[in-house]
Amino acid sequence: IAGITQAPTSQILAAGRRMTLRCTQDMRHNAMYWYRQDLGLGLRLIHYSNTAGTTGKGEVPDGYSVSRANTDDFPLTLASAVPSQTSVYFCASSDSIRSVSGYTFGSGTRLTVV
């Protein structure tokens, strides 16, 4: 593993089903983030975690939940998927408090809810 690994790469999901998008980093970064990317809207923050054991809500948190049991993993769960959650999801991380270098991103998960 080098950087951030997201799984699955893509998924077609029936509406109403539960789905967990996985994100693992091997850089020992403190902070991790979940964004969704939609055409014409850019990337919008769903949830974030400043450090293991803590999480916070971003700009569009409704319908999503996260957990941060350890430094490396930051899964995103859709409890009951709806078509408006069709999007490309990016996990990202940044290092310690003064992370002037921006983020490291995963390769994204394309999710289609039908």
Add this chain to the structure above:
Amino acid sequence: AQTVTQSQPEMSVQEAETVTLSCTYDTSESDYYLFWYKQPPSRQMILVIRQEAYKQQNATENRFSVNFQKAAKSFSLKISDSQLGDAAMYFCAYRRGTLLFGNEKLTFGTGTRLTIIP
């Protein structure tokens, strides 16, 4: 809340020419960072260049440079000698610099799709 605006949904440029992508932002903070990210068809987000607000000198990375106008809250990206590999979606992003409790989120613009004409 901070906002980032990219007013050019699409741009095109002839190969080897120069193109400038626009970005404006709104903030009441004095300490912040600005970034340009490139997203090629592979979907990977790649950091192109960053600018610290407290630095007056414009950042430069090889063929990529920025024109940072702090008073105007403008942060444009200039790509010189455009190459076919520069074709991508480009996102401008803002991050607050004063970190009291940990990391701060990036706020993104809506992106500019850049096409390179051979």
